[in-house]
Amino acid sequence: MRERPGPAPYILLAPFLLIFAVFIVYPLIRSLGLATERSFGPGTSDFVGIKNFRLLLIDPLFWKAARNTLVFTLGSVFIQLPLALLLALALNRPTLRGRSFYRLIFFSPQLVGLVFSGMIASLMFEKRTGLINKTLHGIFGFSLDYPWLQVHIMPMLIITALWMYVGFNMVYFLAALQNVDRSLTEAAMIDGASKAQRFFHVTLPAIRPVGAFVVLLSIIGSVQLFELPFIIFSQTPYGGAGPDNGALTLVMYLYREAFETGDLGYASALGWIIAVFLFLAGLGQLVITRGEKA
């Protein structure tokens, strides 16, 4: 029997299509136009062509923001993800008791959210009064004045993000590990493969697709870092992006240009640079995973 749905699918899709057209498609097209304009708040703009992009490339603040963002992204991928995998491996032992208890705890910071984590971090990393310096001082004799919020801003942000997201990424890895065919590892064991050999030649290849996905998610999230530094430094006397713009990220710079300076055009040009970069990262991931299958 041929189905004759009539108008039903259109009615069901109408709310989505309407919102999508007005608040995704239109702004997306408009952002292309805006990127060629210079504006002073909404409704007042001049056409400047590709000048915004030319200015961005020689803008030292853009490069500072790009460098900070890159450092944070590398920290997320190369420090946070291996730790998440280690935790997942530890939790994946079949004889382990209390797995769901651990999973609950490791996952919980994710719920605190970026804004509220930023609030906690802004106080914990304070000189003298913050818990971090007091603890490091008590155990290792670190200086109580170690300047997390003044100088070592990116490590401070990487540590905070580590606390927030390591459990979240662990959940993905754990799910992937539990899908690894046990007969494969057992066969390798019978063949006399060592623990390390089993990990690198059986387990790791089996969880690679999920691993690639988690890396991509991590890059996408890290490149868009905004709330954490914004909140942390709104709670300190430095304000803005911290001393010497040490916490300035690409999206923070976009926010500042759009809503503090009022130049929606320059901000849109910056938005396109971020979008193209992320698109290339996604494409790269696709090419790498496809290449492996072939």
Added chain:
Amino acid sequence: MSAARNATKSTLTHAPLLAAAAITLIPIAWMLCAAVKSGEDFKWLFLPRGDGFLGIAWDHLTFSNFTRLFGEAHMGSAILNSFFVSSVSAVVATLACAAGGFALARYRFRGRGPITVLVLGALIIPPPLLLAPTYELLYHLSLLDTFTGLLLPGIAPAFGVFLFRQATIQSVPRELLEAARIDGCGELRAFFVIVLPLLRPMIGAFMLITFLMWWNNFISPQVILQDPQKFPLAVAISQLKGVYYQDYGLQMAATVVSVAPVMILFLLLQKEFIAGLTAGAVKG
């Protein structure tokens, strides 16, 4: 394997895990302690020491930070705003996405292919790119500084449509819909009476993550709202500093109040939460 060796092995696995769990929980414990301390007692790392039970000066602890929060700092309205914004979005977005996802999965109609491509394509748009043009659009629509302007752009997210499309393919059998049709059930009625109940697991998970996303959402209310009476918790809390700089007790009390509802929801609905937050990822 001997019992002794077993015990050593179990200690070896549990020691690092317990250490990691402690590190995870310490900031939360520290926040809880700071929220009930005041003045001099901040010289103690966690709770003030004294001669009460467990060597803690229980009588020093105070709820004054919380009373000040609702009194002078006006956080009461921020809590209501957060609940309003998060629950309205959660309910409306779930309905809109379930309807759209179901239609894409189970109907053949003109335009289905292109719409599916659009839904997938929208997933790769980074939200910051749309920040400036959306602000400009809301300005022209006179929707800046309104809840409508805040909520409208996010009430039918493409990733939700995608998730519900996958969920429908997995759990809504075609045969059931055909049977309903033969029995004379209208298409829209079938959606509400047959499809929605079958999608219940995804509905629970999606409502929870949408609620959580809006509860923790900062950038859109920060950009769109101007009237402090309308601020949700995330924005209100970021402005405490102006007046109350280094008022640790007040800042942490505000954070406790902001985080507690989500934590309680999570403890009650753990499974749905983890399913929601990792939805579509592994199988996607």
